[in-house]
Amino acid sequence: MSVGVLPLLLSLVFPACGKPGAQGVTPPGVVDFDHLVLPKTPNKALAAPAGFSPPPTVITPHYRVSQGKLFGIVGEVAASEPRTYKLDAYPARFQAAFVARSKAANFPDIIEVAVRPAPSGGSELILYSHSIYGQSDFGVNAARVKAWLSAIEARVVKDQSAAQ
Incomplete structure (x- = not known):
């Protein structure tokens, strides 16, 4: 896996652009979502259950599957x-x-992804997508969160249908 000429040139200013895959990006480690502080810049999107603080960009549904099952689906x-x-x-x-x-x-x-047990059973999901560089993301992070949630929901429904 390699990168093109433009990323190599950009890496003079933005070092992680010149690296392939996850290389050059510092892992966030375990995230304390109960105390998440969002930057003021618009280059992020947060999807979380209703009532979550800080207020999410997108509300995630209640998933009627176990934490392990939902975590596996998110990984897929x-x-x-x-x-x-x-x-x-x-x-x-x-x-x-x-x-x-x-x-x-x-x-x-x-x-960043976290799956938690829902108070009423099943699971809830937190997705936090954010840019490393820049102030704006042209809506990319919000679009990504929505696309992932749609794909996750489709897989949950498929798995529930197959189990019946």
């Missing part, structure tokens, strides 16, 4: 996304992080 969806690579994983905590790179310039974004 991430693996199916183009130019997306695993950065970090804490399966015992149902947390993971991924790097998604832009096609032309190889700019990295980080997607």
